[in-house]
Amino acid sequence: MTATLLLALTATADGQPAALLPGPESGHATLLADLAATAAEHGPVTVLTRTGWAPAVRTALAAHPAAGEAAVTVVEVADAAAALRWWAIAHADQPGPLALVHAHLLSDEVGLTSLLDAAGGSLVLAEEIGAVDTPPPGHRPGASWLRATRGRVVGVSSAGHALAGPTHRAVGAVRLAGDAVTAALDAVPVLAAAVDETVLPDDPDLVAWLLVAAVRAGAVVRLGLVPRRGVAALVTTPAQARELARHLTALDLDAVRLAETVKREDGFFTTYFVSSYSPRLVRVAARLGLSPDAVTIISMLLGVGAALGFARGQGPAMLAGALLLQAAFTLDCVDGQLARYTRRFSLRGAWLDAIFDRGKEVVVLAGLAVGGVRTGVGDPVWLLAGAALALQTVRHTLDLGYQAQQAADVDTAVRRALLDPGDAGPGFWEVAPAVTASAATVPEVPAVPATPAGARGLARRVIVALRRAEEVAVLKWLKRIVVLPIGERFALISVLAVLSGPVLVFQVLLVWGSLAAAYTFTGRLVRSVA
Amino acid sequence: MSAAAERLAPHRDAGPLARRGPPPTRGVPEVVLLAAAVAALAGAAVGLLLAGAPRPEPLSAIVLVPAGGGYLLALAATRGRSLPRLDWPVPALLRALEYGLVLVLAGGGPWTFALLATLAFHHYDIVYRVGLQGVPPPRWLAVATGGWPVRCGLLLVAATLGATGPLVVVLTAVLAPILAVEAAVTWLPRSR
Numbered sequence: 001m002t003a004t005l006l007l008a009l010t011a012t013a014d015g016q017p018a019a020l021l022p023g024p025e026s027g028h029a030t031l032l033a034d035l036a037a038t039a040a041e042h043g044p045v046t047v048l049t050r051t052g053w054a055p056a057v058r059t060a061l062a063a064h065p066a067a068g069e070a071a072v073t074v075v076e077v078a079d080a081a082a083a084l085r086w087w088a089i090a091h092a093d094q095p096g097p098l099a100l101v102h103a104h105l106l107s108d109e110v111g112l113t114s115l116l117d118a119a120g121g122s123l124v125l126a127e128e129i130g131a132v133d134t135p136p137p138g139h140r141p142g143a144s145w146l147r148a149t150r151g152r153v154v155g156v157s158s159a160g161h162a163l164a165g166p167t168h169r170a171v172g173a174v175r176l177a178g179d180a181v182t183a184a185l186d187a188v189p190v191l192a193a194a195v196d197e198t199v200l201p202d203d204p205d206l207v208a209w210l211l212v213a214a215v216r217a218g219a220v221v222r223l224g225l226v227p228r229r230g231v232a233a234l235v236t237t238p239a240q241a242r243e244l245a246r247h248l249t250a251l252d253l254d255a256v257r258l259a260e261t262v263k264r265e266d267g268f269f270t271t272y273f274v275s276s277y278s279p280r281l282v283r284v285a286a287r288l289g290l291s292p293d294a295v296t297i298i299s300m301l302l303g304v305g306a307a308l309g310f311a312r313g314q315g316p317a318m319l320a321g322a323l324l325l326q327a328a329f330t331l332d333c334v335d336g337q338l339a340r341y342t343r344r345f346s347l348r349g350a351w352l353d354a355i356f357d358r359g360k361e362v363v364v365l366a367g368l369a370v371g372g373v374r375t376g377v378g379d380p381v382w383l384l385a386g387a388a389l390a391l392q393t394v395r396h397t398l399d400l401g402y403q404a405q406q407a408a409d410v411d412t413a414v415r416r417a418l419l420d421p422g423d424a425g426p427g428f429w430e431v432a433p434a435v436t437a438s439a440a441t442v443p444e445v446p447a448v449p450a451t452p453a454g455a456r457g458l459a460r461r462v463i464v465a466l467r468r469a470e471e472v473a474v475l476k477w478l479k480r481i482v483v484l485p486i487g488e489r490f491a492l493i494s495v496l497a498v499l500s501g502p503v504l505v506f507q508v509l510l511v512w513g514s515l516a517a518a519y520t521f522t523g524r525l526v527r528s529v530a
Numbered sequence: 531m532s533a534a535a536e537r538l539a540p541h542r543d544a545g546p547l548a549r550r551g552p553p554p555t556r557g558v559p560e561v562v563l564l565a566a567a568v569a570a571l572a573g574a575a576v577g578l579l580l581a582g583a584p585r586p587e588p589l590s591a592i593v594l595v596p597a598g599g600g601y602l603l604a605l606a607a608t609r610g611r612s613l614p615r616l617d618w619p620v621p622a623l624l625r626a627l628e629y630g631l632v633l634v635l636a637g638g639g640p641w642t643f644a645l646l647a648t649l650a651f652h653h654y655d656i657v658y659r660v661g662l663q664g665v666p667p668p669r670w671l672a673v674a675t676g677g678w679p680v681r682c683g684l685l686l687v688a689a690t691l692g693a694t695g696p697l698v699v700v701l702t703a704v705l706a707p708i709l710a711v712e713a714a715v716t717w718l719p720r721s722r
Contacts, residue, residue, distance in 0.1 A: 390629035401618035408533035
């Protein structure tokens with residue numbers, strides 16, 4: 001269960017609550033009532049609003065058939081300090097996960113569900129901004145800028161906190177869970193006192209304040225990206241509301257959900273030769289009522305079948321083995337996608353998926369070795385198979401170690417004093433904090449432009465160039481293919497097993513794998529020492 | 531201990547030799563000793579190639595001495611100093627050392643592969659436990675499976691006696707059921 005706090009604080013140009021703009025369903029429903037209806041399915045809902053707005057907010061909620069006034073509590077606050085203090089008292093009673101959502105958000109269900117669902121940790125709904133060519137506008141209440149590393153938020157802008165090197169724009173919805181809630185609760189007295197003493201501006205945007213508090217205390221907050229084909233945006237004019245609502249009505253939600261099941265960062269082979277059609281299989285599996293675990297087990301059985309085919313060593317059995325291995329790999333992608341599609345996550349499922357992934361590779365290598373022995377290569381072929389297995393495990397361990405090191409580095413780097421207005425990010429552009437004290441007027445604060453000079457300017461230009469190179473698709477994919485991820489590995493095994501035989505499979509796996517290990521190891525070594 | 535070293539501690543799989551308490555702050559770095567150990571093992575592999583086919587049994591000193599030297603260097607590394615920026619290669623070097631030792635000392639054959647698969651299962655299981663459950667495997671399991679120091683030590687003793695073949699079978703037959711049953715009991719209950 002997730003409690004939801006809806007923030008109806010932002011005003012439109014004519015001073016009306018933006019949350020009361022028309023919602024997606026029809027002319028008489030409001031953004032607020034629509035959000036409240038969705039959130040109420042997952043837990044208690046509270047609406048935080050400005051002094052004097054409560055009657056209009058209550059009327060809007062009562063007008064909507066799905067969310068009666070009884071289910072939703074409405075609270076008025078005078079300023080940021082009051083909002084913070086009220087929240088600390090209200091949330092202390094129910095220390096579970098909390099969704100904080102700006103009530104002028106118009107979002108499809110897919111994005112909202114990821115915030116409201118009981119599964120998972122802290123999350124912020126956000127969209128990528130790509131490499132920044134021009135300085136982004138300054139911080140605006142209701143829409144923080146973020147800097148993220150490997151999906152983890154490491155910096156947040158607020159009305160009182162600058163941010164260097166933004167990578168994402170928050171869309172006004174956050175889920176705080178576990179240590180993020182604790183960190184936010186701990187931060188309230190300090191933040192509220194700072195607002196009282198005008199050290200921080202009087203912006204009642206709790207989303208930004210609590211997000212800053214959680215991230216700077218070292219809590220892990222991950223990016224929840226706006227669904228690829230979905231809609232999620234903050235709305236401040238009736239025209240925007242109408243336009244987005246039309247877009248939302250036209251959405252095929254099932255298609256959005258299905259597209260979201262495909263991982264955003266994956267290997268080349270997986271992305272283009274499996275994920276391009278596997279969502280269709282996901283839908284079929286869901287209709288058949290198959291559980292993700294069942295798909296995992298079928299995939300493993302197909303892998304065993306592939307190994308039995310390869311164990312013949314030659315002839316049409318090798319082709320059968322290759323086809324079965326590809327089928328096994330496809331289902332290997334389907335199980336995770338099905339889990340995301342049906343939102344059936346379990347530790348057991350994650351473990352089964354992971355261990356059978358490895359298990360498939362092991363049985364296939366063993367099958368190939370048996371095939372090699374059968375075709376007269378002799379026992380040393382087991383040495384090749386063993387070396388291939390050992391090399392792959394060592395490579396995975398290198399990745400694991402480096403990721404742990406990076407995570408540890410990020411853990412130390414994110415921690416920062418709560419009231420420090422600056423940010424130590426590696427960026428060229430900085431989002432300036434809003435200087436105004438009021439969220440009712442939404443100022444476009446000019447950003448502090450970077451001042452590239454001398455060696456630092458040159459370094460920045462090099463980094464910009466490298467970022468641009470990342471955007472060249474061919475280079476990006478080449479870098480991913482070179483390290484021989486699982487999709488490429490299985491494709492290589494299938495093709496070479498049919499074309500030549502077990503010995504060449506092992507030789508290529510060993511040579512390519514060693515080069516890949518040397519390539520990644522050297523790169524990481526340089527980055528660690530530099 | 532650096533934050534990264536702390537995160538990676540369960541992946542060392544040092545069994546009864548697992549370090550308790552803070553690591554030494556002076557002396558030769560652990561990562562350097564381990565790299566030297568893996569290099570020594572590579573020397574043993576070259577020695578094996580020089581010995582030519584068929585494999586001499588028991589293995590000659592040209593293989594056993596560098597392999598044993600690598601093992602001793604790795605043992606010394608368990609008391610080595612951590613380099614905070616270079617903690618990440620440590621688990622991979624330990625894997626390379628152990629798997630390499632198995633390949634060099636035990637030679638080809640299905641049982642060698644079976645032992646490697648069992649060890650890989652054990653090591654991935656540590657990864658998944660830490661990653662998914664946030665806790666390392668229970669201490670008794672780490673001790674019962676010996677950790678790399680015990681397993682590699684046994685392999686070296688067996689190799690000098692010319693008995694690697696039987697030891698590989700025994701190790702696999704002992705480790706595989708313990709690991710499989712323990713993992714099933716841990717992971718399969720429906721509540722997970």
